[in-house]
Amino acid sequence: MRLENKREVQSSVKDERLIEMRRDQMIKGAVSLFKQKGFHRTTTREIAKASGFSIGTLYEYIRTKEDVLYLVCDRIYDEVRVRLHDMELDGGTLQSLSRGIAHYFKVVDSMQDEVLVMYQEAKSLSKDALPYVLKKELEMTKMFETLIQKCVDEGELVMEQDEIHLLAQNIFVQGQMWAFRRWALRKYNIDQYTDRQTELLLKGVRGYQAAVNKGE
Amino acid sequence: MRLENKREVQSSVKDERLIEMRRDQMIKGAVSLFKQKGFHRTTTREIAKASGFSIGTLYEYIRTKEDVLYLVCDRIYDEVRVRLHDMELDGGTLQSLSRGIAHYFKVVDSMQDEVLVMYQEAKSLSKDALPYVLKKELEMTKMFETLIQKCVDEGELVMEQDEIHLLAQNIFVQGQMWAFRRWALRKYNIDQYTDRQTELLLKGVRGYQAAVNKGE
Amino acid sequence: MRLENKREVQSSVKDERLIEMRRDQMIKGAVSLFKQKGFHRTTTREIAKASGFSIGTLYEYIRTKEDVLYLVCDRIYDEVRVRLHDMELDGGTLQSLSRGIAHYFKVVDSMQDEVLVMYQEAKSLSKDALPYVLKKELEMTKMFETLIQKCVDEGELVMEQDEIHLLAQNIFVQGQMWAFRRWALRKYNIDQYTDRQTELLLKGVRGYQAAVNKGE
Amino acid sequence: MRLENKREVQSSVKDERLIEMRRDQMIKGAVSLFKQKGFHRTTTREIAKASGFSIGTLYEYIRTKEDVLYLVCDRIYDEVRVRLHDMELDGGTLQSLSRGIAHYFKVVDSMQDEVLVMYQEAKSLSKDALPYVLKKELEMTKMFETLIQKCVDEGELVMEQDEIHLLAQNIFVQGQMWAFRRWALRKYNIDQYTDRQTELLLKGVRGYQAAVNKGE
DNA sequence: GATGAATGAGTATTCATTCAT
DNA sequence: GATGAATGAATACTCATTCAT
Known part of the structure; x- marks a missing residue:
């Protein structure tokens, strides 16, 4: 079983540059929250807020909360x-x-x-x-x-x-x-x-x- | 700030020997669950079940879920x-x-x-x-x-x-x-x-x- | 493939008489709501309320919203x-x-x-x-x-x-x-x-x- | 209360022939989806996709999701x-x-x-x-x-x-x-x-x- | 006219905790 | 002391709809 280098995190947005940008915001926000309260105690809404966009937008760029953690890591x-x-x-x-x-x-x-x-x-x-x-x-x-x-x-x-x-x-x-x-x-x-x-x-x-x- | 050696975990049960016994069961059950799924993904009901008693009884010996983690550590x-x-x-x-x-x-x-x-x-x-x-x-x-x-x-x-x-x-x-x-x-x-x-x-x-x- | 006469709807409550009673309330409430607004437009919270108990209690007697529909039918x-x-x-x-x-x-x-x-x-x-x-x-x-x-x-x-x-x-x-x-x-x-x-x-x-x- | 024969479904597009064409596509797509999963379980995005255009375009020809159902019926x-x-x-x-x-x-x-x-x-x-x-x-x-x-x-x-x-x-x-x-x-x-x-x-x-x- | 990114109200479901029996 | 039914706040995720480009 070979392992690809990246696991694709699905996004319903097409524009690659936008994905890059939004995920940057997301990761930055998430790291700071995870640091304070840990992954489990952080809510998706908090992540969205810290990233500077709405919960709906957050989910345009990920599929599940765990995706955020994966992206961060x-x-x-x-x-x-x-x-x-x-x-x-x-x-x-x-x-x-x-x-x-x-x-x-x-x-x-x-x-x-x-x-x-x-x-x-x-x-x-x-x-x-x-x-x-x-x-x-x-x-x-x-x-x-x-x-x-x-x-x-x-x-x-x-x-x-x-x-x-x-x-x-x-x-x-x-x-x-x-x-x-x-x-x-x-x-x-x-x-x-x-x-x-x-x-x-x-x-x-x-x-x-x-x-x-x-x-x- | 001096730190006592133990932080008391309150129990509404008086019998010390009973407390000892129940907590033994509890810790054993909890460790096995925490190992499998981590603290956050383990529910108090699961802990009670794995400990061999009811959720009500579990709460006779602890105050919060976190107490279980403390006792385990x-x-x-x-x-x-x-x-x-x-x-x-x-x-x-x-x-x-x-x-x-x-x-x-x-x-x-x-x-x-x-x-x-x-x-x-x-x-x-x-x-x-x-x-x-x-x-x-x-x-x-x-x-x-x-x-x-x-x-x-x-x-x-x-x-x-x-x-x-x-x-x-x-x-x-x-x-x-x-x-x-x-x-x-x-x-x-x-x-x-x-x-x-x-x-x-x-x-x-x-x-x-x-x-x-x-x-x- | 034989079909049992009943599909069991799981309940986390043990007491059979209680289950019977609660489900009676539930079905009664649900029928009246489904009649007014249909299954999809009825929320589980509304069902709980119409049944006379809390959303938490509702979920003690069913697993999913669809279970309610099944019970009703x-x-x-x-x-x-x-x-x-x-x-x-x-x-x-x-x-x-x-x-x-x-x-x-x-x-x-x-x-x-x-x-x-x-x-x-x-x-x-x-x-x-x-x-x-x-x-x-x-x-x-x-x-x-x-x-x-x-x-x-x-x-x-x-x-x-x-x-x-x-x-x-x-x-x-x-x-x-x-x-x-x-x-x-x-x-x-x-x-x-x-x-x-x-x-x-x-x-x-x-x-x-x-x-x-x-x-x- | 007299009832007109048609209930107008508003469209922000003017070209009648275009409207006709787009709605044809829409109805065809919607019927097939509604048949599979029912109206409520079908999303507007799915309807747009099945119709061959974007969600934005879909909403140029209807006002609400229910309009689609009306058009279909x-x-x-x-x-x-x-x-x-x-x-x-x-x-x-x-x-x-x-x-x-x-x-x-x-x-x-x-x-x-x-x-x-x-x-x-x-x-x-x-x-x-x-x-x-x-x-x-x-x-x-x-x-x-x-x-x-x-x-x-x-x-x-x-x-x-x-x-x-x-x-x-x-x-x-x-x-x-x-x-x-x-x-x-x-x-x-x-x-x-x-x-x-x-x-x-x-x-x-x-x-x-x-x-x-x-x-x- | 067409697109698709953004929005946020809304929803099913979970789970720690309480308390009457 | 033990039980387990009841509670409701909390939470991940969805989706109809809008609107700037």
């Missing part, structure tokens, strides 16, 4: 991914890896609300829509795997396949953690958080210390 | 905490630290459903009840901090305060991660997961390598 | 049938046949509203419920067929099978006609209507004239 | 009436009467869908539009009355006024019956149905037997 992932594209995936040095991490953390930091929402509400997606979102998450962890793999290929790191996979997961989760555990991380700002986590993440990998020393 | 934390009490907090060796981690991961593994539920639904608690739950989480991360601190005191590890705190957070989150990212961790069993994570967590801390070497 | 047929049971099916004389017709017309006359409603709204039943209602209609036309057949068996009438069937249908429809074409039949009262129709229905059947003459 | 009656004009109203023989009936039944048979729709949905017309439709029905039953009256005048039949009226009603209803009770009449084709019904309708009227004998 979809959009957030897309944006995160686009922003991550600046990352130099072909570095192969520990420096480029830690720059990648820092970059990712920065993106999460600047999209805290969105990440938090997606993180907490994605599970409310139906069995139908969930795979599309998970697929995007997979792509993101893959990026970190690639980054790490490059370092291994270049001999900068020594790690087994299993460890690479897990390290990538850890990086990804620690990024999200910055959004969903803010209450426990108040003592750090994003730079401190990034530094500390990078240390903890990489200090242990064989070769890191050498690299640091060299840099000194 | 509360219970799960208590259980995790109780189970963690076997942990030797006074070790002060890297070995006792990694034993602690392994122990915690094992507990999470054996309570996957519960941890998952609490993890995903705790955010639905009202501003009123949330602090009580967060407090318990705090206590748990404190345990890891203590464990790490002991190692530092014993000279087994060299870490600053900030790093200790963050490492404890990471350990805690990586435990939960075993429950909430199972879909991405299918390639490991709990032992492999524990080994790999412990390596990644500790390999980097100064002193670990030495300890491993010593052990060889 | 079902009840009306049952009542008509019960009332027709006084008919002497074993007569076998033209007199008993015309008495049967008169009896049926009288029943229709006394249940005009109900018959009209059922007549006009039954088509709104889902493909699921319709067969149950049609089955009851079939039973009623069968009664007339039996009545006629008896006369044929006794030599009072000479008719082929096809004609018997059609005559029964005509009697049945002419009964309903009294309800659904009142606007065109204002010039008759029920007795006149009955007399005229009986004449038209039976004058033609071989043997009728003889019978009438005998009676003179 | 109106059109069907007109068509039935036009087709009945071939009927020789001036016959005055039983033969011409039964030919009239056969002709009418044939028309109903060829317009089954339309007759069924009108039959089931006309009641949804507002108090405002209904009289116009009933008036047309009246005209049709009048035709049968005329037909019968002629026979009486010619001495072919002996009937009182009341009976004539009722017989005309019966003929009319039995024609419709062929459309709305098809499910119960599957055993006949239209010719058999016509023959049987004509027999039942006329056998009884004084003079019929003689006529039949004469014809032998």
Whole structure:
């Protein structure tokens, strides 16, 4: 079973540019509401109002309330991914890896609300829509795997396949953690958080210390 | 603002033993339902039915639906905490630290459903009840901090305060991660997961390598 | 595929006597509303109000609005049938046949509203419920067929099978006609209507004239 | 209160030929939809689509959804009436009467869908539009009355006024019956149905037997 | 004349909570 | 203490109708 990259959300409006525009408004409004009260406690009328149009218009661009959630999740992932594209995936040095991490953390930091929402509400997606979102998450962890793999290929790191996979997961989760555990991380700002986590993440990998020393 | 350890959930029934018993049934039923459909999609009628009594009786032991969620979260934390009490907090060796981690991961593994539920639904608690739950989480991360601190005191590890705190957070989150990212961790069993994570967590801390070497 | 005699309409209330009672109220209220505005223009809230209870309570006794329609149709047929049971099916004389017709017309006359409603709204039943209602209609036309057949068996009438069937249908429809074409039949009262129709229905059947003459 | 023959349905379009054309499309589309799902379950959007133009255009030719129903009913009656004009109203023989009936039944048979729709949905017309439709029905039953009256005048039949009226009603209803009770009449084709019904309708009227004998 | 996006009143249905028995 | 019938506020979604382009 192949999975298309997008799940179409049906709209009874034809004009593609209009759809784009209205959905932009919708997503913006919905994120702010979902953040405050969560998906279930937010009503479709509130979404419509926050989006700047009527309930009838809202339903011209979606089919069900869940579609809004899907659009929100979809959009957030897309944006995160686009922003991550600046990352130099072909570095192969520990420096480029830690720059990648820092970059990712920065993106999460600047999209805290969105990440938090997606993180907490994605599970409310139906069995139908969930795979599309998970697929995007997979792509993101893959990026970190690639980054790490490059370092291994270049001999900068020594790690087994299993460890690479897990390290990538850890990086990804620690990024999200910055959004969903803010209450426990108040003592750090994003730079401190990034530094500390990078240390903890990489200090242990064989070769890191050498690299640091060299840099000194 | 001091926070009592328990938030009383009012019951119109007096018999404490009865309350205990009914709530046990209730929590068991609720966890299974929340796991399947989430808190919001579960109705009080379903909870009553799954608990083996009537909707009227359910409301003899709680005041609102949210009370059920609170009781569930509360219970799960208590259980995790109780189970963690076997942990030797006074070790002060890297070995006792990694034993602690392994122990915690094992507990999470054996309570996957519960941890998952609490993890995903705790955010639905009202501003009123949330602090009580967060407090318990705090206590748990404190345990890891203590464990790490002991190692530092014993000279087994060299870490600053900030790093200790963050490492404890990471350990805690990586435990939960075993429950909430199972879909991405299918390639490991709990032992492999524990080994790999412990390596990644500790390999980097100064002193670990030495300890491993010593052990060889 | 056999058809049970009743399609169960689910109720979340257990007490059978209560169900009976509430549905009585409901049907009474619904018939009067459906008569005024038709099924589609009647809201469930109006039904609840006319039944003397709240919208919530209404839904304790049915699952969907269509259930109300089904209950109404079902009840009306049952009542008509019960009332027709006084008919002497074993007569076998033209007199008993015309008495049967008169009896049926009288029943229709006394249940005009109900018959009209059922007549006009039954088509709104889902493909699921319709067969149950049609089955009851079939039973009623069968009664007339039996009545006629008896006369044929006794030599009072000479008719082929096809004609018997059609005559029964005509009697049945002419009964309903009294309800659904009142606007065109204002010039008759029920007795006149009955007399005229009986004449038209039976004058033609071989043997009728003889019978009438005998009676003179 | 005199009743004009047509109730004007307002249109914001001026070109009469265009109006005619568009309404043709509209009626054709609507009949097919009403037949499938009934008037209330059909949306104006569906009607527009089935008619081959946009919702906006639909509303250029009507004022309300009910107008569509009125146009449909109106059109069907007109068509039935036009087709009945071939009927020789001036016959005055039983033969011409039964030919009239056969002709009418044939028309109903060829317009089954339309007759069924009108039959089931006309009641949804507002108090405002209904009289116009009933008036047309009246005209049709009048035709049968005329037909019968002629026979009486010619001495072919002996009937009182009341009976004539009722017989005309019966003929009319039995024609419709062929459309709305098809499910119960599957055993006949239209010719058999016509023959049987004509027999039942006329056998009884004084003079019929003689006529039949004469014809032998 | 034609289009289709926008509107919002209206509707069926759900569900937490209460309370008489 | 236990039950479950009653309640009605709340909510997702629809659809006839309008009107700017």
